[in-house]
Amino acid sequence: MRRTVWCAAAIAVVVCALALGGCDLLAVGSGGETGEVAPPPDEQVEDQNEVGGDEGMMTGGSLVNPGFEDGLDGWRVYDEKPTRSPGNNVIETTPWEARGGDVLHIARTSEADGGGAGVEQAIAMDVTGVKDLRVVYVGYVNYEDGGNIGGGDPQWYPEGGAQVRVFYTDEDGVKQEWYHGMCMVPTGALDPNFQQVPDNEWTRFESENLMELDPKPASIDNIRFHGFGWGFDAMFDDCNLMIAEFE
Numbered sequence: 520m521r522r523t524v525w526c527a528a529a530i531a532v533v534v535c536a537l538a539l540g541g542c543d544l545l546a547v548g549s550g551g552e553t554g555e556v557a558p559p560p561d562e563q564v565e566d567q568n569e570v571g572g573d574e575g576m577m578t579g580g581s582l583v584n585p586g587f588e589d590g591l592d593g594w595r596v597y598d599e600k601p602t603r604s605p606g607n608n609v610i611e612t613t614p615w616e617a618r619g620g621d622v623l624h625i626a627r628t629s630e631a632d633g634g635g636a637g638v639e640q641a642i643a644m645d646v647t648g649v650k651d652l653r654v655v656y657v658g659y660v661n662y663e664d665g666g667n668i669g670g671g672d673p674q675w676y677p678e679g680g681a682q683v684r685v686f687y688t689d690e691d692g693v694k695q696e697w698y699h700g701m702c703m704v705p706t707g708a709l710d711p712n713f714q715q716v717p718d719n720e721w722t723r724f725e726s727e728n729l730m731e732l733d734p735k736p737a738s739i740d741n742i743r744f745h746g747f748g749w750g751f752d753a754m755f756d757d758c759n760l761m762i763a764e765f766e
């Protein structure tokens with residue numbers, strides 16, 4: 520999978536460079552895995568993390584099927600159904616004309632029984648050598664119900680319709696989690712990792728550079744896009760983990 524991503528990213532960079540009329544800032548090494556875009560021998564690099572010269576840079580998404588155009592292919596369902604009350608979770612893809620294709624739809628009903636629903640990808644990706652790593656997604660919330668919406672009370676799992684959580688191992692070997700969420704109306708204070716979004720509107724999020732976390736990630740283990748709370752109804756599109764720059 521990674522090779523495909525690298526090659527696709529390399530092709531994208533070359534196309535962009537050509538469109539801009541010059542390649543001098545971009546030296547791309549795909550490793551020639553496909554045999555289709557192998558660079559001249561004098562430009563090949565031995566390690567895909569050692570890209571280009573001083574100005575070398577590649578961009579690329581790390582997740583499979585980030586826009587849900589292939590249904591839930593590549594994603595694992597995360598489904599923590601209500602157990603203490605009637606209710607259910609919905610995790611499905613659905614067409615959404617304004618997004619030009621399919622999106623992920625998640626919903627939950629319960630009687631004050633907190634839980635989550637969504638999708639995740641276990642990617643086990645080594646990110647040593649990555650300088651710039653960001654989570655992106657487009658979220659949409661139209662219903663939320665809970666006691667800690669907006670995550671202001673750290674005693675409880677943060678609640679909100681459209682959240683992302685990155686499970687990673689830091690450079691000291693410690694398992695860590697980083698998260699962000701969108702909610703409409705917080706029940707208390709707003710967790711700094713949350714943002715308030717308008718009802719029934721798509722909002723794009725791009726994280727800070729996760730490689731600036733201290734201690735910084737050494738590997739990304741799993742990434743989950745989900746809602747959490749007593750109830751919610753939300754959508755996601757174009758969910759990805761973008762590598763923008765290597766050392």
Ligand SMILES: [Ca+2]
Binds near residue numbers: 756757
């Ligand atoms: Ca889509």
